[in-house]
Structure formats: structure tokens, C-alpha cells
Amino acid sequence: MTRLSRSVVGDILVLSALSLIGVLGYETSFGDLNFLLAAFGGLAVGTLAAVAGSLWRLGVLTTVLLGLAGYFLLGTPFTMPGAGTFVVLPSLESIVGLAFGAVFGWADIVTIGTPVEAPYYVAAVPYFAAWVVSLVGTMLVTRWLVRRRTALRSSVLLIGPILLYVSGILLGTDEAYFAGVRGVTFAVLALVWIAWRRGATVEASGEGAQRLRKQKLAGTAIVVAGAIAVGTLAGAALAPVTPDRFVLREEIVPPFDPLEFPSPLAGFRKYTKTLAETPLFEVTGLEPGDTIRLATMDSYTGRLWNVAGPDDVGAEGGGYAIVGESLPEPLLASLGSRREVEVEVAGYDDVWIPMAGYGSSLQLLDDETAAREGDLRYNPAAGTAVLTSGLGDGARYRLDARIQEEPELEELIDVPVASLTLPVVANSPDVVAAKADEFVGDAASPIEQLRNIERALKTGGFLSHGLASDAVPSRAGHGADRIIELFTRSQMVGDEEQYASAMALMARHLGYPARVVMGFAPEVPAEGGSVEVTGGDITAWVEVPFEGVGWISFRPTPDQVDVPQEQTPKPKSEPQPQVRQPPRAEEIEDDLLTTVEIDETEDDRDEAFAVPGWVWVVVGVVGIPLAIVFLPILAVALMKRRRRRMRLKGANDRRAAAAWEELIDRYAELGFEPPERGTRLQSARMLERQAAEQGLDHSGANGSPGEQPTEPVRLASLAATIDRDVFGGTEVSDEVVTARWTEADAATAAVYAAAGRIRRAISRYRIRSRR
Incomplete structure (x- = not known):
């Protein structure tokens, strides 16, 4: 070492x-x-x-x-x-x-x-x-x-x-x-180290080498200090105030595409009709007046509102990106009070996660959902989250969020609408523009115009979910035809789906970047606690952004449900002068009646040919199983018969060879495994070996199972005989062809008789054609 x-x-x-x-x-x-x-x-x-x-x-x-x-x-x-x-x-x-x-x-x-x-x-x-x-x-x-x-x-x-x-x-x-500090520190440390390495290679000794290294280090330090000073001053003078950094996350589009999923607003009536009484999830931590946000839609195609896809979302749209437990804050919002919400899912089953306010953290609690945390995506601008693999029964999560503050009308009089880029609205009906201009009236500020539209819809229309208990029918949908119907009827009738869509389109006509939000508005008790949210709590509203404030909500749906019926006035009857009637002629009662002959033969014929109901029951109980069992057998039998008939056509040598092909197919249908490629003799030996291993003999009688076997039919000899017929060069007679088919049928019948009933039954459903 x-x-x-x-x-x-x-x-x-x-x-x-x-x-x-x-x-x-x-x-x-x-x-x-x-x-x-x-x-x-x-x-x-x-x-x-x-x-x-x-x-x-x-x-x-x-x-x-x-x-x-x-x-x-x-x-x-x-x-x-x-x-x-x-x-x-x-x-x-x-x-x-x-x-x-x-x-x-x-x-x-x-x-x-x-x-x-x-x-x-x-x-x-x-x-x-x-x-x-x-x-x-x-x-x-x-x-x-x-x-x-x-x-x-x-x-x-x-x-x-x-x-x-x-x-x-x-x-x-x-x-x-700390780009400047880190960059300068990195450069200084790297340059000084290189200078030190360069100074260490000086070919000198003693005090001279040390003095020379110190001089080089001092010179390097002076040069580095000067470069730092010049760079700092030049950077402060010439660098842009907001530099545009190139980062990969700005160039890569998140893989989630909301357009792969149905529009949430398109399923609005499913909640009000099918799931009205169904518990969807249980929420704790809400306060009275809080709403639950499900999906935010800012794209309209003339047929429906939907969440903008990754190709249409603007710079302020945020987009849905994978997140962890911490959630990014929205760029435009005035966040107020905090909520610590816990949700347990029951009957809800969708990819959109119910949210309250704008989340700061989202923790998946149950093991099954937490295992799929990589599927979690969040859009801070919309305040909505998605679990692409879907929420299911038993899912639990904890949400820390803050609620958007909404100032009063007077505080927003002089506040302009924020300038945001949202997807362009397409195919908006002309009646929307006309009604928007009518409802706005003389209002000048954006908040007054929007509140006027909200008030006109809320007070001039009626609420109906299209239920059987509603006084007036209301058609579902929010396409252009449904919005036209909303405004052209004598009375505006609809629910949150239609009114929120209509107001958002009106705001877009005025040039305001409005969006439709779908969610739930449960009744939260004053003392708080747990709240059970059902499908009947579904709602929708409109949001418009104001500069420096955030997205302000508008709820244009009326509260009144009693739609006045259109009454047609009854025509007034005018008195007629009395006129003396002539005396009634006395006629015989029989003369006033016309004899009509009623033909009852058709009814008798119908009763004669009527089939009792029990007959149809018997046919259904017995006939359907029989058809399931025997129809496939019949179809396969017809195909086998056609196959055999086709093989009996052509030249005699070809018909003799076709006898072997028929035998191979019949064996394969019985469960044997003939080789995919090989001569007739190789196939015969392999089939004989498989038959011996399975305890089946090759003795046959006259081609029908059940008769006493006479002389064993050996596949190898039959294969050699057919080879001589095909490759012998002599003319094959009709008698020889008949003999080959008889021998092949005898061998097939013998192995069928020895195979057992189950294998024979299964073979009737199989068809194998060697080409």
C-alpha cells in the first residue's frame, strides 16, 4: 500500500x-x-x-x-x-x-x-x-x-x-x-489551482524556486482580481435586467395531454341524474362557503369546453407537470386563509383530483395510491391536479391549500383585467355577442360589465337539471346549438353547465380571458367537521383574472326553479241568434242503423297460429345450448367435407398423395403432432411412435370405429406405397386411388376408435389444413 x-x-x-x-x-x-x-x-x-x-x-x-x-x-x-x-x-x-x-x-x-x-x-x-x-x-x-x-x-x-x-x-x-457568486468562486478557484500546478513545474531549486512560484501566484491573483472587477462592472452595465436562461424544462413539453380524457363538463348531467344521491368522497377541513375545484377548462371548440392541451396552453397556462408532495404556487393569485383538507374517496372514479383552493402540498396516504405517485400532475395556474392512473374507492390524500381572496365590487372598479393568453374560442354563436352587449348596458369598468352579465343571467333565467321532477325540460350539453336554444327560447332554462358556458363565452366576446371551472359546492356546517359530498353537489362557475388580484369567480346560475308556464288565452265565445229548428222526423230505429259484417276469420287465424309462451321458453333453454354445441360441429364438418371433396379432384397421382394429406390432417385434429416439414415416411414413423407412447394401436377394420379389427394398417408401409405412386413414373389408376383412400380412412378410423370419446369429441371442433 x-x-x-x-x-x-x-x-x-x-x-x-x-x-x-x-x-x-x-x-x-x-x-x-x-x-x-x-x-x-x-x-x-x-x-x-x-x-x-x-x-x-x-x-x-x-x-x-x-x-x-x-x-x-x-x-x-x-x-x-x-x-x-x-x-x-x-x-x-x-x-x-x-x-x-x-x-x-x-x-x-x-x-x-x-x-x-x-x-x-x-x-x-x-x-x-x-x-x-x-x-x-x-x-x-x-x-x-x-x-x-x-x-x-x-x-x-x-x-x-x-x-x-x-x-x-x-x-x-x-x-x-447565486449565479454570480458561484461563477466567480468557481473561476477563481480553478484559475488559482491551474496557476499553482503551473508554478509547481518550475525547474529551479531552493529559494529561487519558491520566490518564482510566489511571484507567479501573485501575478495570477492580480489578473484574476482585475478580471473579476471588470466583469462585475461590465455585467452590471450591459447584462439585461431579466436574462433569458436556456433550461431544458422550458423546451420539453410535459407528457400529460388532457385531451386524451373526456371533457369533465360533458359529464355534468351524470352527476345530477345518476349520482345525485351517491356519496362520492368525504372531506374534512372545509369551512362554510368553500368550494371544491375539480377541473378548469379554458378551451372551447363550439361543441364543448375542455382543458387546453399542451400545444394550446399559453405561457400563463402552466400546463400539467409531474410533482411531488410540494406543489408550486400560482403566478397570479392573492392567497388568504389556509385549509388543511383530508379526502377519502368512496364512489368517485376519475383522473381529476378534487382540490380546495390552490394547493401548497399534496400527500397521498393510502399505499395503493402512494405507489402511483409518479402519475400525479399539477397545474398551479388552474389549481387542479390529475392522477393519470385514476382515483378509486378507498383512496386517501391530505391537501394543504390557501383560498383565493375575492375583493368587493368597489375595490375592483379601477382594476383592469389581467392580460393573459388563453386558447382562442372557436364557433361561438352570434347570439352570445348580441346578448353580451345587451346585458353589459352602460357599464364601463370590466368588473361592472361582468357583474351585469352575471346578474342578468341569474335573475332572468330558471334552473332545471332536466329531471323528471322538473317543471320544464332542460336539454343537456353546452355546444353552440344548446347555447342558442338557451337564449332564443321564451324563457332561459338550464343548469350550471349552460349558464357558466354562456357567461364565459360572453366574457371572451368582450376580450376578457375567462374560463369555466367545474367542482362541488357542499353545505359545510358552521362547526366544520366531516362533509359527505354527493353527485348532487356538483356545480360550475366562471373565473376571470384581474391584474395583481387573481382569478375572481362569477356564479351566473339562477336559484329559481319555478318556470312560468306559457298560457294560451281561450277564445271568447260570441252569442248566436236563436233559430227555430224544424220538427224531428220520426224514423224507424232500425232504418237508422247500417248493418256491418265483421270478419272474424283473421282473428281466428292468428289464434290458430299463435305459439304458446312456454314453447319459446323451452326453445330458449334447450335450443340455445344445443346450438352452441352443435353449430360449430356442423360448420367444421362442412369445411372438412369440402376439403375432402377438393382433394379428390385432379390427376390420379395427386389424388393418391392427397389421401396422405387427409390422414395427416385427421391425426393432427385428434391431437397428434406431425412434423411441420419432412417426408411421408418420416411423418409416418413419428406418428406411429406417438401412437405407441399414448397406448393407441393402428389396427382398423373398414373405416368405422366399433367394428372388430382385422389386419393392422401400418402408416410406414402406406407412406412408402404412396411415394411409389407419386414418384414411380407409372400411371396411377382409379382403383389404386380408391385403395389409397380406403387404407388412409382405415388407419384414421382405427386411431379414432382407440383414442377415446373425449379426444374424438374435441377433434370434431378442430380443422387443420396442410398447404
Whole structure:
């Protein structure tokens, strides 16, 4: 074993410090410095493995294998202690996570919303990155740099820490983490170290060498200090105020596409009709007046409102990204009181997760749902979450959220609507624009215009869910035809689906970025506690963003359900003058009646041909099973008959060969396994061997099972005979063809008779045609 010199130890410490400065860039992805534990672990494991390989004089390959063993055996407490055995010992789950993190973690980290906390193996990314750089760098220091300490070789060793620095930028966000401080520190440390390495190669001795090295170090320090000063001043003067950083997560579209799932609003009537009394989930932690947000829809096609897809969502739309337990905050919101909500799912079954307010953390509690945490996605702008694998009965989760504050009308008079880019509304009916201009009236400010529309719909319409108990029918849907019907009827009749859709379209006509939100509005008792949410609590409303305030809700659905009936006035009767009627003529009663002959023959005929009901029952009970059993047999028998008839056509030598083909097919249908390729003699010997192994003999009588066997029919001799007929060069007569078919049928009948009833029955359902 050899010792490490002081210069080698210094080189290792410098590379470790540079790597640590580079890996600090991961802070913008993980949101805090907890990932540093994984980075420290990776640096320590990689460095110790390389040092051990140098001290024990191990080969390069052996040292790499030692490093891999350390990576898997020591990585659990640094990356995923919760998955380890007794926290520090590796388990199968943690070993798999370390492998998955090293391979797939790089792709996951740029598609997961920050702060990154899921999947569980994502902490392996900084651990693996630091481990690779430290292992390779330390091996180069102890095996390559010691041979010749030059500035060029020292510069090569900087590649690893530089790659770590760049990866922290690419995998992070557009908000840098102390970019100036880290960049200057990295550059100073690297330049001074290279200068030191360059000074160490001076060919001098004694006091002259020391003096020359000090002068070079001092000169390097002065140059570095000047560069820092000039760079700082130039950067402050010339750098843009909001630099546009290139990060991979801005270039990669999250894989979740909401358009793969049906529009939530399209299933609105399912809740009001089918699930009105069905308990969907139980919620604790709500306060009176709170609503539960299910889905936010900002795209309209003329047929329905839907969640915008990844290709249509604007910069402010957020999009759905994979998240961990912590949820990102919305860019536009005024968040007020906090809610700690716990939900237990009962009859609800969908991908959209019921949310309250804007979540700050979401923890999946039950084991089955928590195992699928990688399927969780969240849109902070919409305040809605999705579990792509779906919520099911028994799912439980805990949500920490804050509620959007909604100022009064007077406070929003002078506040403009926020300028956001939402998907363009397509195929909006013309009547929507006309009604919007009518309802707005003389209002000038955006909040007054929107409140006027809300008031006009709420007071001028009537509520109906289209139930049998409703006074007036109400058709489901919110396409252009349904919105036209809402405004063109003598009375506006509909439910939240139609009124929220109509108001959102009106707001879009006015140029305001409105969206439709679907959720639940349960009655929460004043004392709080647990609330059971049913399908009858479903609702929908409209939200419009205001600058610096957030999304303000509007609820245009009327409360009144008694729709006035349209009454048609009865015509007034005008009095007529009385006129004397002539005297009634006395006629014989019989003369006033016309004899009509009723033909009852058709009724008698119908009764004669009427089939009693019990006959149909018997036919159904007996006939259907018989048809299931015998119809396939009949179909297969017809196909076999057609196959045999086709083989009996053609030249005589071909018909003789077809007798062997028929035999092979019949054997295969009985369960034997003739070779796919081979001569007739090879097939015959294989079939005879299989028959012997199965205890079946080849004796046959006259081609029908049940008769006493006469002379054994050997397949090998039959195959040789048919070969002579086909390849002998002589003309084959009709008698010979008949004899070959008779022998083949006899052999088939013999094995059928010995096979047993079950195999014979199964063979009737099989058909095998050798081509």
C-alpha cells in the first residue's frame, strides 16, 4: 500500500470543492438544499473508491467495479432512506431506485414541476452525477496527473466539475441560484489551482524556486482580481435586467395531454341524474362557503369546453407537470386563509383530483395510491391536479391549500383585467355577442360589465337539471346549438353547465380571458367537521383574472326553479241568434242503423297460429345450448367435407398423395403432432411412435370405429406405397386411388376408435389444413 502525497490530497480537495460549487445549481430544481446530502454522498463514495484503488494498487477496471459496489451499497441513506432497510442498509427497492435514477432520472427531472420530490428515485440524480465526476477525477489525479503535473493536464481535470456546473443550469429553472457568486468562486478557484500546478513545474531549486512560484501566484491573483472587477462592472452595465436562461424544462413539453380524457363538463348531467344521491368522497377541513375545484377548462371548440392541451396552453397556462408532495404556487393569485383538507374517496372514479383552493402540498396516504405517485400532475395556474392512473374507492390524500381572496365590487372598479393568453374560442354563436352587449348596458369598468352579465343571467333565467321532477325540460350539453336554444327560447332554462358556458363565452366576446371551472359546492356546517359530498353537489362557475388580484369567480346560475308556464288565452265565445229548428222526423230505429259484417276469420287465424309462451321458453333453454354445441360441429364438418371433396379432384397421382394429406390432417385434429416439414415416411414413423407412447394401436377394420379389427394398417408401409405412386413414373389408376383412400380412412378410423370419446369429441371442433 502506498501513501498519497500532500499535493495529490490538495488536488482532490480542489476538484471536490469545484464539483460541489457546480452541483449547487440543482437547488432551483429541488427547491431547498436537502439534495446536498445526496451530492456529498456521491462525492464521498466516488472519491473513496478511487483512493482505495490507488492505495491498494488495483487496476482501472477493478477500481470501477469497486466504485459501482460502493454506489449501490452506500447510496441508500444519502438518496432514499425511507426505502432502505433500517434506513442505512440497501433494499431491493432502493437498489432499483438507484439504477432507475441514474438512467431515467435525467428525463424525469425536466418534466417534473419544481420543487422536484417525486418519483422516489429522483434524488439519485445529484448522487450519481457527483459520484461519476469524483470517481473519474480522483482516478485521473492519482494515476495520470502525478506522472506529469502540467497546467494542460490540470485543465483537463476541470471538465468534470464544469459538466456538473452546466448540468445544474440545464436541469434547473430560469431563476438562477447565486449565479454570480458561484461563477466567480468557481473561476477563481480553478484559475488559482491551474496557476499553482503551473508554478509547481518550475525547474529551479531552493529559494529561487519558491520566490518564482510566489511571484507567479501573485501575478495570477492580480489578473484574476482585475478580471473579476471588470466583469462585475461590465455585467452590471450591459447584462439585461431579466436574462433569458436556456433550461431544458422550458423546451420539453410535459407528457400529460388532457385531451386524451373526456371533457369533465360533458359529464355534468351524470352527476345530477345518476349520482345525485351517491356519496362520492368525504372531506374534512372545509369551512362554510368553500368550494371544491375539480377541473378548469379554458378551451372551447363550439361543441364543448375542455382543458387546453399542451400545444394550446399559453405561457400563463402552466400546463400539467409531474410533482411531488410540494406543489408550486400560482403566478397570479392573492392567497388568504389556509385549509388543511383530508379526502377519502368512496364512489368517485376519475383522473381529476378534487382540490380546495390552490394547493401548497399534496400527500397521498393510502399505499395503493402512494405507489402511483409518479402519475400525479399539477397545474398551479388552474389549481387542479390529475392522477393519470385514476382515483378509486378507498383512496386517501391530505391537501394543504390557501383560498383565493375575492375583493368587493368597489375595490375592483379601477382594476383592469389581467392580460393573459388563453386558447382562442372557436364557433361561438352570434347570439352570445348580441346578448353580451345587451346585458353589459352602460357599464364601463370590466368588473361592472361582468357583474351585469352575471346578474342578468341569474335573475332572468330558471334552473332545471332536466329531471323528471322538473317543471320544464332542460336539454343537456353546452355546444353552440344548446347555447342558442338557451337564449332564443321564451324563457332561459338550464343548469350550471349552460349558464357558466354562456357567461364565459360572453366574457371572451368582450376580450376578457375567462374560463369555466367545474367542482362541488357542499353545505359545510358552521362547526366544520366531516362533509359527505354527493353527485348532487356538483356545480360550475366562471373565473376571470384581474391584474395583481387573481382569478375572481362569477356564479351566473339562477336559484329559481319555478318556470312560468306559457298560457294560451281561450277564445271568447260570441252569442248566436236563436233559430227555430224544424220538427224531428220520426224514423224507424232500425232504418237508422247500417248493418256491418265483421270478419272474424283473421282473428281466428292468428289464434290458430299463435305459439304458446312456454314453447319459446323451452326453445330458449334447450335450443340455445344445443346450438352452441352443435353449430360449430356442423360448420367444421362442412369445411372438412369440402376439403375432402377438393382433394379428390385432379390427376390420379395427386389424388393418391392427397389421401396422405387427409390422414395427416385427421391425426393432427385428434391431437397428434406431425412434423411441420419432412417426408411421408418420416411423418409416418413419428406418428406411429406417438401412437405407441399414448397406448393407441393402428389396427382398423373398414373405416368405422366399433367394428372388430382385422389386419393392422401400418402408416410406414402406406407412406412408402404412396411415394411409389407419386414418384414411380407409372400411371396411377382409379382403383389404386380408391385403395389409397380406403387404407388412409382405415388407419384414421382405427386411431379414432382407440383414442377415446373425449379426444374424438374435441377433434370434431378442430380443422387443420396442410398447404
